[in-house]
Amino acid sequence: MPKEKRGRALGIVSTAVALGGMTGPFAGGLIAEWFSWQWLFLVHVPVAVVATWMALRYIPAREQEYRSEPLDSVGAFLFIIVIGSVILGLTDGNTWGWRSTEIISIFSVALVALLGLLLWELHQKTPFLPIKALAIPAVSGGLIISCTSFVLANTVLVVMPFYLSGLSGISPLSVGFIMTAYPLLLAFAGPVAGHMSDRFSSRVFMFLGLCGMGVGLMVFSIGFGQLPLVWIILVMALMGMGMGFVASPNNSFIMQHAPKEHVGSIGGMIALTRNLGMVLGAALGLASKQFS
Structure with a gap:
């Protein structure tokens, strides 16, 4: 448009x-x-x-211009870990309890993966994010x-x-x-x-x-x-x-x-x-x- x-x-x-x-x-x-x-x-x-x-x-259908740039597979993997952990924690928080070991562990994984994602992406020429x-x-x-x-x-x-x-x-x-x-x-x-x-x-x-x-x-x-x-x-x-x-x-x-x-x-x-x-x-x- x-x-x-x-x-x-x-x-x-x-x-x-x-x-x-x-x-x-x-x-x-x-x-x-x-x-x-x-x-x-x-x-x-x-x-x-x-x-x-x-x-x-x-x-x-229309022709697209493709750029031969490598996929940031590490960034994509870390992004999946972050989002998957957050969604899992938010979905099951009421079931497991927000202070339970499982929920704390899940959000800890999300936090570590997020920090790793940001540090990785800052040094990539073509970052995933x-x-x-x-x-x-x-x-x-x-x-x-x-x-x-x-x-x-x-x-x-x-x-x-x-x-x-x-x-x-x-x-x-x-x-x-x-x-x-x-x-x-x-x-x-x-x-x-x-x-x-x-x-x-x-x-x-x-x-x-x-x-x-x-x-x-x-x-x-x-x-x-x-x-x-x-x-x-x-x-x-x-x-x-x-x-x-x-x-x-x-x-x-x-x-x-x-x-x-x-x-x-x-x-x-x-x-x-x-x-x-x-x-x-x-x-x-x-x-x-x-x-x-």
């Missing part, structure tokens, strides 16, 4: 993500209520087949914002279905409907914020989005368990709008400042910070549920 339309394009991507988010809780509630839980996993098979066909059919790009404040700051925003959102999104299903008279299907308040506003705000960020500063929308998510979390932290259902839906919608105002402008902001030769790597880092934020948010949400 042309640089001046990049924010709009990323807004459309956010809408696609939000539509998936809207469909997921509704479909999950419908399947859980009408069929067995095994269908929650089997339903992905035909979707994956159709998506694969669409990718082969509609994504245009885009060190030079990550040294740009706009890029590194944007990635931190990406991770933080998904931590904030997923902390609530993971806990909310458990809380709603515990209320009397609320079926799984109704829980799915209530949960769509978040992606519905995300689907609306994403393209708007993306389009406007092409004309105005992305920082304004990122600031407003983070403020909206912060207010939503503050309301939940003060009145969670006492809020009426309507207020829960409104706060979920506020957080969805906040995420819509953060995601598209922030991604556009990062890509605008990323060096051309590292655009692919930085795009992967955006996806990494998004998924890492979701895992961390889920871990925090389930931990808060366990201790409540």
Whole structure:
């Protein structure tokens, strides 16, 4: 996409993500209520087949310019160790206990591998990680914002279905409907914020989005368990709008400042910070549920 339309394009991507988010809780509630839980996993098979066909059919093939540079296999291996250890520790922290020997050992391995990765990458001509790009404040700051925003959102999104299903008279299907308040506003705000960020500063929308998510979390932290259902839906919608105002402008902001030769790597880092934020948010949400 042309640089001046990049924010709009990323807004459309956010809408696609939000539509998936809207469909997921509704479909999950419908399947859980009408069929067995095994269908929650089997339903992905035909979707994956159709998506694969669409990718082969509609994504245009074009000649790429390949550079004969050696792959930094040591850096790639250390990176896998770091990410794998962190994900494993965050996923099983609630099961094993955050102070258990297993969790401490896993995070110690991640820390040692991270230090080794950074020392190794600094001395490589073609490092696996885009060190030079990550040294740009706009890029590194944007990635931190990406991770933080998904931590904030997923902390609530993971806990909310458990809380709603515990209320009397609320079926799984109704829980799915209530949960769509978040992606519905995300689907609306994403393209708007993306389009406007092409004309105005992305920082304004990122600031407003983070403020909206912060207010939503503050309301939940003060009145969670006492809020009426309507207020829960409104706060979920506020957080969805906040995420819509953060995601598209922030991604556009990062890509605008990323060096051309590292655009692919930085795009992967955006996806990494998004998924890492979701895992961390889920871990925090389930931990808060366990201790409540």
